[in-house]
Amino acid sequence: MRSIRRALPALVALAAVLAPAAHAQESVLNLYSARHYQTDEALYDNFTKATGIKIRRVDADDAGILARLKSEGSASPADVILLVDAARLWRAEVDGLFQPVRSKTLDSRIPAQLRGKDGGDGSQWFGFSTRARMVVYAKDSVARDDVDTYEELADPKNRGKLCTRSGSHPYNLSLFGAMMEHLGPQKTEDWLKGLVANMARPPKGGDTDQIKAVASGECGIAITNSYYLARLMRSDKPEDKAVVARIGAVMPNQASTGTHMNIAGGAVARHAKNRDAAIRFLEYLASDAAQGYFANGNNEWPAVAAVRPANPALEQLGKFKTETVPISVIGMNQVKVQQMLDRVGYK
Numbered sequence: 001m002r003s004i005r006r007a008l009p010a011l012v013a014l015a016a017v018l019a020p021a022a023h024a025q026e027s028v029l030n031l032y033s034a035r036h037y038q039t040d041e042a043l044y045d046n047f048t049k050a051t052g053i054k055i056r057r058v059d060a061d062d063a064g065i066l067a068r069l070k071s072e073g074s075a076s077p078a079d080v081i082l083l084v085d086a087a088r089l090w091r092a093e094v095d096g097l098f099q100p101v102r103s104k105t106l107d108s109r110i111p112a113q114l115r116g117k118d119g120g121d122g123s124q125w126f127g128f129s130t131r132a133r134m135v136v137y138a139k140d141s142v143a144r145d146d147v148d149t150y151e152e153l154a155d156p157k158n159r160g161k162l163c164t165r166s167g168s169h170p171y172n173l174s175l176f177g178a179m180m181e182h183l184g185p186q187k188t189e190d191w192l193k194g195l196v197a198n199m200a201r202p203p204k205g206g207d208t209d210q211i212k213a214v215a216s217g218e219c220g221i222a223i224t225n226s227y228y229l230a231r232l233m234r235s236d237k238p239e240d241k242a243v244v245a246r247i248g249a250v251m252p253n254q255a256s257t258g259t260h261m262n263i264a265g266g267a268v269a270r271h272a273k274n275r276d277a278a279i280r281f282l283e284y285l286a287s288d289a290a291q292g293y294f295a296n297g298n299n300e301w302p303a304v305a306a307v308r309p310a311n312p313a314l315e316q317l318g319k320f321k322t323e324t325v326p327i328s329v330i331g332m333n334q335v336k337v338q339q340m341l342d343r344v345g346y347k
């Protein structure tokens, strides 16, 4: 009895030492990110300034992050994940790499079609920006009317003109998965076969490389995410201005299914050690200020519709009809699409 009483002050002192230590442990957030844009740095700095939570970042592409999460399992240090493709977000959820989040802030700020399905205990991922998969063409050799639908890109009238990055890249897999919802499997495979027949060269490089190849005359038509085009449109470099001067841009399928959209989004990792900080970070990304940075910094549209930062390139692209295929459907179609790509020889 006596010894416990004598030990009490020491215990209190120990607790006082331990409390800040436990707090210090909470003030780090491990972020696995597939986004690599300079403006995102400012975003993370602002979060640290506002909350005292430091961000430790691991950079990789979507596939690399998913593979890493799987191999690390419950030992993974990851708290928050940022990916740049809707179907990959969906796939990670299906594979059990995320956990549900119930947040009034996120549920009210992020539209339901840009979130994972709420299974009763919240969504498992949240979109923070959107991008369009659009078409650019050589103004001097291609008529706009010949390329204003995705379907027409496979038409024999466009033989020898098309350039794209790899068919298996997530941006293309998502577009093709959405097309399968519109056309059905047989017509989709025929369409993919037509795309391959229309290629000016085998797929190589990223979207920006395709745009530049249209400007140089190597290709007549290319498929690109909107922000790569917007980046060139906003560039002060004479060589970029020359590229933009030679190309036309189309938001496809305005008279039918709408232009295919993709998203960049985030989630809390299944085995997050800093769950509260992770949710706080996602809520921060949904704030007006962060939405402006996150989307505008990469010339994307913010997920929060009320936030519309001034962006001359996006204003020039204008308003347009967007596609509404559920992300889960796009994700589920991708296995079949990949098999079709193998059959038709779309590298």
Ligand code: FE
Residues within 6 Å of the ligand: 084, 225
């Ligand atoms: Fe990209």
